Amino acid sequence: MRTRVRAVLDSPRVRAESATIWAAAGTGTGDLPHADATYRALGGAGLLAPHWPRAYGGLDADSYASATVAEELALHGVPDSARVNTVDNAGATLLAAGTPEQRARHLPAMARGERVFAVLYTEPEAGSDLAALTTEAHPTRHGWLLNGVKSWNARTSSATFGICAARTPGAGNRYAEISLFIVPLRAPGVHVEPIATINPELFFHVRLDDVALPPDALVGRPGQGWALLSRALGLERTGICFAGRAVRWLDRLIAALRAQDRLPAAEARHELRRLDAEVRSCRLLAWRAVRDVAEQRPDASTAAAAKWWASELAQRVARSAWELLGPPPAAGVGHAQFPDLLLAVREAPGLTLAAGASEVLLNTLAADLLDGGGDPWEREVS
């Protein structure tokens, strides 16, 4: 699988597209170009969603295969929010609970790399505590009426549809009221506005004003949304994409230092060696979390540890790049020759928030520790 993915990602067309994207990362706060040719090339070979059935454009492969694709995209420096949102979130949800018509309509186009979905979950007052979301969907004679505001939705400008979490009032329990809907982003009442941040892939606010949806916009049953979106987060939470970034960025940083023919001070060399050891072991932990998903026994603690460590570590590598090469954009030789390191510096701050903020993941680990053996200071020492 890795050889096949690399053959696509190392092709001249895909490499040229990546170079254009990295160059754009150095020129302001606009959205990065969508990796259209890369997605279509992977999609054409069945490699964008290899774990999906062949009938929907996959290869009937397993979760190891999709993790390999995710890792290789990170190792090649290809921005992958659009794949994560489309395949790992929206696609996984449709595969799990979509009607045959919904699957047939969307999955093949997603797997070919021709259709991007946005994920419309987070709201201004509902991020880590997503179950506090206030967007509402009310049943009407013709389907559903959707109202609310979503925020921090990545890559919405490349998407034609969104998968949206909304409250379908009635069940009386804040989790059991959440349902998922497919929203065409060009529908009347959908207002998409960019939010400028340092993050290289733009975020968007999406305002939903009396958006009329047909009955078949609902995915799964009313109230099934929480279970579906939690399950889809599984692969993102293994930390595999984050560990892949840490590996690549450290390689590129060392290559940039070598190209400058500038040996860092002994202290910095020591930190680079330490980072190298941590990056290798963190990657192993991420693969252990992937194994848990592939063998259908996902473990929340392993995944939380893997995602927490990988994202914090990738951030440390990006910080070292900043310190050793100088701050962008006036960073001179290092960043000019290695523009994807600029992408790293801009992307790093968001890594410890996306797919579970660090403190929230540490809460998960702490809760598990307390369940499994209590306060470590109180535990009997063998």
Ligand SMILES: Cc1cc2nc3c(=O)[nH]c(=O)nc-3n(C[C@H](O)[C@H](O)[C@H](O)COP(=O)(O)OP(=O)(O)OC[C@H]3O[C@@H](n4cnc5c(N)ncnc54)[C@H](O)[C@@H]3O)c2cc1C
């Ligand atoms: C790169 C990136 C891509 C994203 N893409 C999307 C997308 O496509 N679609 C989408 O819907 N959303 C997306 N998000 C939003 C993301 O899901 C939220 O940023 C995340 O859920 C955190 O929510 P928040 O930003 O509101 O921060 P908050 O939840 O307000 O957290 C702010 C700070 O408080 C801390 N904190 C929160 N709760 C606790 C607690 N219980 N205990 C201790 N500390 C706590 C957090 O760790 C964090 O440091 C993306 C975010 C990023 C960074």
